[in-house]
Amino acid sequence: MNKYLLYPGCSMESSAKAYMESLNTILEPLEIHFEEIDDWNCCGATEYLGINLIPAYSLIARNLALAANQMNGTHTVVAPCSACYLNLAKADYYMQERPSLGVKVNEALQAGGLKYTAGTLDVRHLIDILVYDVGLEAIKAKVVHPLHGLRVAPYMGCMLPRPDYQHRWSDHEHPTELDDLLRALGADVIDYPLTTSCCGGHMTQIGPETAFELIRRLVADADDRGAVLMATVCPMCQMNIDAYQNEMNHYFGTDYHMPVLFFTQLMGLAFGSEPKDLGIGSELVSARNALATIGVEVPVTHEPAGPRKKDEGLPMPRRWTKHEGKEVVK
């Protein structure tokens, strides 16, 4: 039984309810135990750090302090939201790297009778523990309903892998954790070069047309590559691409229909849960048609490894992996 402290973050209770619901369905089969941090507060999202550092860091550090008090048997805090994950990791890192910051923040925490020593906790994202603690093999083993033939664009988003303070990802420019996970579910994962490109973040509020262009790139490229669905790990990514796709279409006069689901929802399906228990249907750009293909037996079209079929073709170099030399799970 893997035990962790959970920092859900605001969105998991609102815009990303579906994420939370679906997450809950996979915990038991994967023998993961989450203990929610009592009295946690908002992480300040992407904006606050841009406005006033010390209060912003203190706001984040309060959660770390609470977690540190609560850790029994585990010192790992899991955040399913990329922004939360980045903020927590960032605070932990800089409080250590810039002792003066650590001091100031702790002065602030003292007001609440709290204190946090940087480095006490391991801050990790949900997909990190799924891939590296639970393991792809264990996940594969739980798949009762492989997603064969579902052409998915794996979208990690920009906040998760960068900056990679603790070197948790296979590659901070083009991480492959999500690809590997979806592949383990049997999905037909497309090569998605924009996997770490920006979804627009809060630009949807400040400069929509900028956000629209960024969203268009993501959706258009996924569509060009024949993806019927995007899978994401980040509430903000999901919301931007889902909620602003229509406006984006209006703005550019395009007509894209690219549903975007949380990877946990796809895991839930693969593990045999009912769509309704996974919050599927709550998305604005409906995934109904895309998911219609699930369960229908279609021949696996794995990407050919090594030399191409065509004789005159030239072989491709081996794929880069986190642990150099070691082969990746196919």
Next chain:
Amino acid sequence: MTTNGKPRFAMYWAASCGGCEIAVLNTHEKILDVDANFEVVFWPVAMDAKYKDVEAMEDGSILITLFNGGIRNDENEHIAKLLRKKSKFLVSFGSCACEGCIPGLANLSPVGEIVHTAFSTITTDNPHEIYPRVSFDVPEGELHIPKLSKILRPLDQVVDVDYYMPGCPPESHQIAAVIDLLIQVINGKAELPPKGTVIGAGHSTVCDECTRTRNVKLIKEFKRIQDIAPVDPTLCLLEQGIPCNGPATRSGCTARCPQAGAQCIGCYGPAEGVMDYGARLITAFSSVIDANEPAEIEKILDGIPDPTGQVYRFNLAGSLLKANANAFKLKE
């Protein structure tokens, strides 16, 4: 030059515990040879004698004086100088006289603190904070007690010393051997070693006499002996992560402690020609550490809770630095 023809012998204790005396008596019947061959003129532990009697003696009239204990107060210093004057050969006898020994550890604190600790900490019932006075008026007159000096000094930091005999205390079999040698010398059957020689000990270090097996040492963790169970009875203690002072400590004790399963604590002092005992241990311990990263090295070093005490337990007063800075800095 002597009243009964026999050469004169003296033994004195300054700042010491008296163990040296016991070690001498521990030579059993050998002590009779001393009496048979010498006229014991001054030996406060064994016989009654007054300083004035010694002062009355002719300079150089005592053939040999075994002086144990360090110089901690003006009385010690006075007697040291007196016995130097009166003795032909002055032997720095035992660890205290040679290098300060345990009393020398007091050099880690200023005199004030030492007195305070002795007279007003929880271990002492002294509600009125009554402290010793150098001079004190009583109806019968004025009483005096010796003045403490800032730091304890080994004998040779105060007077010229002819021979050194280390150990806490010197091993009785070594004492016996030295007594034999002396007797042979006075009977013209042997030569005295050159001035400054360390007698009653070996030239190398304890490992030389230790029978435990040794290999190339790579230490990942230092542990205190009580934290290891079981201690391998045949393997080098240092190799087991126990900071054993044997490698740097002069041989001559037949490696008693390591042989008995306890680490050497260094009472025989540095080996021949070594300038600073602690330095040798510092390099000995650090040389066996199996790590290159500062953080990892520090972690390993945490296994030696009191490094200064570890490397200078017996040698502090005799070391290059002699004492803790505060002991020097203390203003009167």
Next chain:
Amino acid sequence: MSEKKQERVGVYVCHCGSNIAGIVDVVDVANWAAEKLGRQGVVIAREYKFMCSSLGQELIEKDIKELGLTRVVVAACSPHLHEKTFRIAAQNAGLNPYLVELASIREQVSWVHTDKAVATEKAKAVVSGAVSRVIENAPLEEIKVPINPNTLVVGGGIAGIQSALEIANAGFHVYLVEREPSIGGHMAQFDKTFPTLDCSACILTPRMVEAGTHPNITLLTWSEVVNVSGYVGSFHVTIKKKARFVKEDLCTGCGICEEKCPKKVIDEVFEAGLGYRKAVYTPFAQAVPNYPVMDKENCTYFLKGTCKACEKFCPTGAIDFNQQDEMINIDVGNIVLATGYDLFDARRVSNYGYGRLPNVFTSLEFERLSNAAGPTSGNIVLRDGKTTPKSVGIIHCVGSRDKNFNNYCSVICCMQGLKFAHLVHERTGATVYNFYIDMRTAYKAYDEFYQRVLEEGTLFVRGKVAEVTNAARYEREKGKLIIQVEDTLASKQRRIPVDMVILSSGLQPRRDAKEVGKMFGISCSTDGWFTEKHPKLDPVATMTEGIYIVGCAQGPKDIPSSVAQGAAASARVLDKILQKEVALEPIKASVNEELCSGCRICNGLCPFFAITFHEDRMVTEINPALCQGCGTCVAACPAGAISGTGFSNEQIIAQIDGLLLKNLEPVGD
């Protein structure tokens, strides 16, 4: 401490023109030394314009003879400059050279300080330290060891081949060891060489053949050095000759086995993963030696136990499936390491998409692509094997000058990039872009080549490429590789769509450089390249006498420099061989067995294997020939049983007291 006889010390303070005298009052220093250090044993103190001049040296020689000096201190420049000079002067006057001490009052005083008074005082202290030290100096004799005339050259690339040939031509025997089936190294994989564009194979293969057939060269390919012991003059080396499964004496190199072998595998080494070879193969046509090797991991017989096609068809019955690895022991006097480099693994720069985007190639892949003997017979095509690119982007500094990977410049990439640009242009007429940070073409005829490529119409964009992607944003980008880059000259962000991208990957130390270094007793820099004895004045020698480093093993360099180093090392080796014996600096550690307790604390400290422990006598011994004189064991011995010549405790303690002017206090303090 027993009283030692009073030494007679001469102190000589050099003006070095105004270099020293300009800041330090040399007269004052000399007078002070004569007066204050008299009790130390200073009988004469002089100052002179240029001590290093012949007149200055004669001054010393004269005093040694006439005043019977037993010690000499020269207060002048750094010992690294003139220590030898004055040692020889002393020797001429009959004084052991090691009784001379240099006090550096130029590099350490006059050149670095401005206040004359303070500088003069410091100079006095430095002289005082040197005087106290020199009194403790002991006369030393150089240690002479004989030199075995045979030499080992490790690595059969161009640097190693050059080195081997030079020595062999001089008439001495060389063992040339190569890990791969054939010598030739990276150069054999190249198509053309910059800037002359002559065919790499055409200029290399004659040298390979010469090395392969030279009577003085024993060629050991498909072999690796597994153990080295001994020291300069007499190294003992164990070489593992891996089983070829081909009897070299019977094989004629006809190639039938390779032709008949049914097993095709990707050639990761010679073809840089871009082509195929058989399970039994010679890496390339002009391989030396030209008999093949069998790749056990892939051979069907070794995998399944059946096949043996090669054996059936071999006309001379040279195939031998039972061949075993063979251990060869040789004795040599000198060793030249020419172990070369590895190419930076471009997959690590994931934003350039190599390994993900088919039409992104590495420099080595392109070399094979453009090589007439390569998988496409020299046709520059995309990975589909047929389409000729219409536009090609060449990215410089991939993995070099980048703090995420390697900070250093890989030296060859600029010229390599230019060469590629020319070849692409010449053979495909495609539009070629070069993306560079700085253009570095500093060498004979290099910049001219740059000019030429410019004139050919190659486009240059100054800026570090941010990413290579196949995510099109606009119609014109569809189906292309888009290079996103900041054009720092136009201060514009550009997106340049191309068909093919070539990564001018950097050079890296061999992945096993550290272990190899350990085996030969030499060190690596933090970058991982082997460390030379002196970066400028001794670039091919190492700290370990008798071991030399040449070519890219020492650092990134091009072919001419590698060849030059190969030759340079040979000259050094020949010099040693012809001297027949070598004098070692007598700075050595030794154990006083009387004091040694056999605690074995020192046993783990020597990286040169000079320390041995005698179980029987329970004492440690130090082999003077292996000892490099670092003094670590001397400092470590808890019994004070190890002493070191040249830098003894007495010398250093005396110098400390001297520098602190303790020696001025009355004796017996």
Next chain:
Amino acid sequence: MTEHQFEPTIIGFTCNWCSYRAADLAGTARMKYAPNVRLIRMMCSGRLDPTFVLRALSSGADGVMITGCHPGECHYMEQNYKALRRFLLLRRVLAGMGIEPERVKLVWASAAEGAKFASETTLFVEEIRKLGPLNWGKPDDGSAAIDHGPSSIVHGQELEVPA
């Protein structure tokens, strides 16, 4: 320099292959640095016997600067790590002797780092200047007997914990 300013005396131990050459380079390049450091050349920082440091401090030095090749660049392969280990333990022992650990500093400087050698030297001199003189064992070596009565009562009161 004002006559009030304390001028520390510092002993510097250098490695023949890197830091000593760095010092040479600083000289050749005429880089100016504080004149308070007096150098001793050894073949390697691994030669550094803690005795040397103790001797320097007890013989009147206010600080000791130990220099060697950067980790991984030792000309004797790895001996500078041995110096590092000794240094770290020595520093702990010195702390126990009431000597500020900052008085003994370890600096890595390659043969090419003349500038670093110069700046590190000046920096160290300033650090020691702040710490003030060490003058070990002065004014007397402890021979002057002291009356522990008054002084220690004062001391006792200092340490007294109010009830």
